[in-house]
Every structure is written in structure tokens, then in C-alpha cells.
Amino acid sequence: AQSVTQLGSHVSVSEGALVLLRCNYSSSVPPYLFWYVQYPNQGLQLLLKYTTGATLVKGINGFEAEFKKSETSFHLTKPSAHMSDAAEYFCAVTGYSTLTFGKGTMLLVSP
Amino acid sequence: DTEVTQTPKHLVMGMTNKKSLKCEQHMGHRAMYWYKQKAKKPPELMFVYSYEKLSINESVPSRFSPECPNSSLLNLHLHALQPEDSALYLCASSQGGEGTEAFFGQGTRLTVV
Numbered sequence: 001a002q003s004v005t006q007l008g009s010h011v012s013v014s015e016g017a018l019v020l021l022r023c024n025y026s027s028s029v030p031p032y033l034f035w036y037v038q039y040p041n042q043g044l045q046l047l048l049k050y051t052t053g054a055t056l057v058k059g060i061n062g063f064e065a066e067f068k069k070s071e072t073s074f075h076l077t078k079p080s081a082h083m084s085d086a087a088e089y090f091c092a093v094t095g096y097s098t099l100t101f102g103k104g105t106m107l108l109v110s111p
Numbered sequence: 112d113t114e115v116t117q118t119p120k121h122l123v124m125g126m127t128n129k130k131s132l133k134c135e136q137h138m139g140h141r142a143m144y145w146y147k148q149k150a151k152k153p154p155e156l157m158f159v160y161s162y163e164k165l166s167i168n169e170s171v172p173s174r175f176s177p178e179c180p181n182s183s184l185l186n187l188h189l190h191a192l193q194p195e196d197s198a199l200y201l202c203a204s205s206q207g208g209e210g211t212e213a214f215f216g217q218g219t220r221l222t223v224v
Contacts, residue, residue, distance in 0.1 A: 049212050094210060
């Protein structure tokens with residue numbers, strides 16, 4: 001069985017500040033990990049993914065995440081938040097067929 | 112083309128109506144999915160089609176009936192829904208197989224009155 005836990009249902013940052021969204025996974029097999037973003041009344045957009053190889057993964061819109069097996073973590077970061085980053089972020093894990101999502105973290109960005 | 116197209120974007124239906132949601136992708140993906148998403152919750156898997164055959168049904172009530180006419184199209188037929196079925200319905204597709212990401216459509220916002 002696989003699962004992900006996102007720490008913090010809401011994260012608030014100021015524009016220009018570092019963004020850190022936390023995700024820990026549980027998996028009995030090597031995991032494949034993803035971060036998706038969802039803007040209001042929209043579908044989910046893939047930000048980045050980790051499959052194998054390099055543990056630091058770069059995604060779209062300046063986001064990146066680091067896979068740390070020893071900590072079973074896959075935290076999402078962005079050096080400088082922009083107002084347009086305000087959205088819901090979902091961490092997800094998959095093995096062979098279907099995605100298992102975390103509960104989501106709402107990122108709030110203030111001017 | 113990495114787009115999954117869903118129609119309609121919004122749908123209001125009565126509890127005795129029959130309606131259908133449509134989803135289309137032209138990425139050659141062999142797996143297609145229906146998800147249901149309630150407000151402030153993650154998407155919940157409903158159905159998975161693999162190579163046009165239903166491979167997973169997550170114990171979804173029979174008032175939801177999926178159909179995959181061909182490898183590019185996925186429908187969700189709705190009949191006798193309840194107000195609690197109001198939600199955002201998301202379609203997704205993927206290559207299928209180990210570790211492949213899913214691409215999502217914009218969703219259909221369904222309101223049952």
C-alpha cells in the first residue's frame with residue numbers, strides 16, 4: 001500500500017518569500033512521486049515528478065522538489081513566491097496504475 | 112498536444128435527468144480515468160479504463176455508468192443522481208504502466224438539484 005501525508009492544510013507566505021510545502025510518503029516499493037497544482041475551478045496540472053535517477057527534480061514555474069529516501073520525504077520548494085502561485089497543491093504517489101493523493105495544501109500569498 | 116478536453120464545463124441537472132459527461136484525449140494514452148472531487152478535498156478515483164476495458168471500479172454507485180467508445184474518448188453517464196453527487200468531475204489520461212503521470216482535464220462542475 002502507498003500513501004502520502006501533506007503537513008499543513010494551509011501555508012501562508014509573503015510575496016518574494018521562500019515557499020516550502022511538505023510531503024512524506026509511505027511505500028512498500030520504490031515510489032514514483034508527483035506534485036500537482038490546482039487553481040480554483042480548474043483541473044490538476046503537473047508541476048514535477050520523481051521516478052528514478054536524480055533526486056533533485058525541477059519543475060515548471062520555478063518549483064523544485066528533492067526526494068529523500070532516508071526521510072521518506074518529497075518536499076516542494078520555490079525560492080521566491082509570486083502572487084500567481086496561490087493555489088492548492090497536491091502531492092501524489094503511484095506504483096503501477098493509479099495515483100494516491102495527499103489531502104492537499106492551500107498556498108496563500110500576501111503582498 | 113498534452114490536452115485532455117472535458118465537456119461540458121458546467122452542468123446542472125435534476126434528480127430524474129439523464130446526462131453524460133465527455134472526455135477526449137489525443138495523446139495516444141492507453142489509460143483513462145474518472146475522478147470525483149468535492150470542495151477542499153483531493154480527487155477520489157472512480158473508474159479506470161486500460162486499453163478501452165474497465166479495469167478498476169472503486170465501488171461507485173450504479174447511477175454512474177462509464178463508457179469508453181474508443182481509445183480517445185471516455186464518457187460518464189449519469190442517471191438519478193442525488194444532491195450529494197454535486198462535485199467537480201475530472202477526467203485524466205496516462206500512458207499507463209509503472210510510474211507514469213496522469214494528465215487532467217479542466218473538469219465538469221456538476222450541480223444536482
